Amino acid sequence: MSFDFNAYAQVFPFLAIVLGLVLGSFYNVCVHRYLTEQSIVFPGSHCPQCDHPLAWYENIPIISFLFLAGRCRYCKASIRWRYPILEALSGLWSYALAITFGPSLAYLLFMVIGGMYLVASFIDLDSFILPDIITYPAAVIAYLGSVFILDASPVLSGAAAVAGAGLFYLLNLLYRLSRGFDGLGLGDVKLMVSIGALVQLVGLPFSVLYASLSALLVSPFFLIGKKNKSRTPIPFGPFLCLGAMLYILFGPGIFSFLR
Template structure:
């Protein structure tokens, strides 16, 4: 057996391979984000600069590497490329590597890789236009419930109850805020997203996933407002932080339970 495939090194080799796969998938996710916002096909036309229409050569499509080589600017018009593209690629690589370390080369790795991909694309869109599209939340709901239902520690009942509870509680919160304030405090996409999170984490893990997401939103909100250069009253997308909470619980559920119960 080649040295790099030895059993002692495999726990490191597989996550490294997954990280590279995550970078490639992240490049595709960034296309899904930009074209999901524009409402155009993810297949045609070929990848191009959104400013000047310059068709991208193969060396301009290398995940993360191309952004660094081009110093964040289009090779043709020199307009700045959004930093969201490499951030999505890095997020995808990190998720793939962590999922590989947690679940190994298994069906769970494939399933969670797909679910995380939906969460990453949805988060990228929500960060920019405050919208979680149905074409992402509905497949994520089906996949999240299916994963939870097949996990021995969750099972069908906990997955379905978690999905219903997550959707129901957030629907009540959204309706109550709208009734009290006359404006939307939670978007409909956040409510639908809870179907997936409740299903994937189960009814027992749901509160902890939401708590982690809420804490992350609280910590990140000042930096988000500062980055946008707007006042305190600006809305902050909650969907990406809910996705983060769910992904953290999926990877480190037992450890999070121990940590949070000590607080």
């Protein structure tokens, strides 16, 4: 019996959702274990409040959160909304990639990079840190993937990576000289290496634009209840990741898509 690729391609987006949700559950482990400085392997899944081991049916993405009404079954402590949100975003990302690229190496590349961006974003939102353990490998994977999977020019990919990082390093330097403190972290600079290599020179302006517009829309929520709004730090890494992911999906045509 021959393999029916067309039939598989039609089912693939639904399989991608399941894969994305499962990976989202793992991403939550990565975020939590990084923030608490624990191994992602040991111990097994457990409640962060009472340390009670979780059964398999308490680890089903999104469904378990809803079934448990957002609380631990043992100590009744609240489960952070980060868990279902990250799982849902991972599932949505996987589905969107499946619709856009189908079962391909490009899908695989963007799933890996997108997963790293999701983990880095949620760590940044909590700690204002973009971990080197994510930004450095992401830069290597983005460059190699753009060259060997997306057939981009090695020279232009390298130039885009340098341009992305250099732009944000220059912005940080100018901000420090004018205001006396850093406006952007070096983590953002390192993140831009992978973003530049991935979206290329033509995609950099659009990715930064998408990131900036997203930050403008969401930043007021970070300032609620803050007395000194001008000095309240807002992590920009998640918005840079979002800008790159939007460009990957929609390219420069997102504005026409919204019309």
